[in-house]
Amino acid sequence: MNEITTPRRATVHDVARAAGVSLATVDRVLNNRPGVRPTTARKVADAVTSLGFQRDLSASLLARARDLQVRFLIPAGSNEFMDSLADAASRRIESALIERLQIAITRLPLLDARALVDSLDVLMPHQCDCAVIVGTEEPAVLASVEEATRRGVMVMTLVSDLPGSSRRHFIGIDNVAAGRTAASLMGRFCPQGGKIALVAGSMHLHDHHDRLEGFRAVAAEYPGLELLEPLEGHDEHQETQALVEQLLARHSDLGGIYNLGAGTTGLLAALRRTRRTGSLRVIAHELSDCSRAGLADGSIDVVLDQNPDGEIGAALAAVRTLALGAGTLENNEPIEIRIFLRDNLG
């Protein structure tokens, strides 16, 4: 039998011996601290690569008698999805602690760049190793991210990326693919073709924009589908409900609705009031109590979900990896979109 005999991993001792220096020097190089001659540093670096040395994060945290501190900065009040993100983070507090990861969560009062910047600017490297933020692409935010990085606080973006910045990693789904998938389903749901309505929060939101783009691209492959102009409900229950009721009244022959925003509660209310849940195919985003109910009673056919639990898990895993000093994460696979019907709900 081919038994796999794993060779013992290299330790700091091995590196020190190979480089002909002491443990302390190796440690200084590893954590790139000052006080090492360039020549010595090179010797250590060579030993590290030739031995394939990999630091043991757990032992490192054990020695420092210190946990890894992660702070999530998540908007509140605006979006139901943000609540589920925060909940997912909360749920992990306990289990993360066992792995020496301390999770702190700050809900920002508004979807306000100022509040985010203020919270970010306060974070110091001795109390926060990594800030995981969901932020909008505004100059003040970008500046704050740069500043945090310079101070020694890693920044990671969640849900919505800040491409030009010094964020070390991005966790989120591919929203264009989400829109494409929705269209691909809708096209198959309506083999006879038909009018399809699009309900968004706002076209100014990056993710909504991407979803719309993806949906339109694939919908074009189904000549029978006639896309109506997108409605903007600003993710407000009342407004979305009114909009959808008006929509249903105007188009008695509507074939489907793609709700690419977060106003699912309002949409559902409208659908139920007008009792048009049979002949109409409805695709919405984000699993929530509301959308679960919609799936259960048949008013929603499919829910595309961003998988907040998976995103939080991926974020924590990334923090651990990046804490070792890796420049960037190469395995930057985006989070997978989850697809739910009534029949595969947890």
Next chain:
Amino acid sequence: MNEITTPRRATVHDVARAAGVSLATVDRVLNNRPGVRPTTARKVADAVTSLGFQRDLSASLLARARDLQVRFLIPAGSNEFMDSLADAASRRIESALIERLQIAITRLPLLDARALVDSLDVLMPHQCDCAVIVGTEEPAVLASVEEATRRGVMVMTLVSDLPGSSRRHFIGIDNVAAGRTAASLMGRFCPQGGKIALVAGSMHLHDHHDRLEGFRAVAAEYPGLELLEPLEGHDEHQETQALVEQLLARHSDLGGIYNLGAGTTGLLAALRRTRRTGSLRVIAHELSDCSRAGLADGSIDVVLDQNPDGEIGAALAAVRTLALGAGTLENNEPIEIRIFLRDNLG
């Protein structure tokens, strides 16, 4: 600002002090080793619960200067899906090693209970902490699992469970839900109704059986759907291809095919030869090179995937948790079924 001040976790020292004993005694109780008076053991146990003590697995492995050994026993040759399971495990070898988890993989020559039993019986606790097996429900296998458990080797079931046994955990999807989901999609794909063909490997396989059951239950909700008698292709390319070609020839008005087995290659060949990829809705199982190609060229509409990577990850996480001595894992949520269309392929 509500700063979360986490109290320091309790350590073995704290437990020893609280129980009025020494570290060694605490350790003996924790690893339930012999040589401790019941009275003393109780005092320690009380201290553990009252302090909410949780062992640090990493520190434990560090002290033992020993990695956690996990062995996967996976059938070979029969099923393409098993290959992807083994691949998923292989891909994790390196990253797991950093977390002190040594992965070993044994491919069993046949889907043969005897081979599984032989491999399992050899495993000793000093070389294998946990065996993760995908096995059939046969008396010899069950006996072997009991024996392994008695020896001190944990057993975990993967993909296919052994309900009555002493396996500590099961990792797999809900196949009834998978079948239901397929029917739910098919029903929506065929609003006019139509004939639906079912292609299975064998009705003797637990998972195929469950999928069929789920599919039938939900398909009954769509009165227009007419289910043909299931075909058994025994997951063989040739046989499945012949079966499907015959099927297509006989039913020129076929509306859809649900391939609930693993013979996707044969199915695809038949579809391409008969060039019937337009009006026909096809739902298959397991993402593979073959099914990916089918999605890409439109011959397959939807692939339901068991998520082998996720299953391996869940298995490794479970091993870590169970290694601390927890009796059973309470969070026994099944693995989620992944749903792929052409537009959300990684």
Next chain:
DNA sequence: CTGTTAGCGCGTTCAT
């Protein structure tokens, strides 16, 4: 039966 002690891989004073 129970306690003492050394050491796992690493970080961190404090000397040198």
Next chain:
DNA sequence: ATGAACGCGCTAACAG
């Protein structure tokens, strides 16, 4: 600029 020595939470070999 560099090294020796101690401690983090836990296990194990050896005393008592």
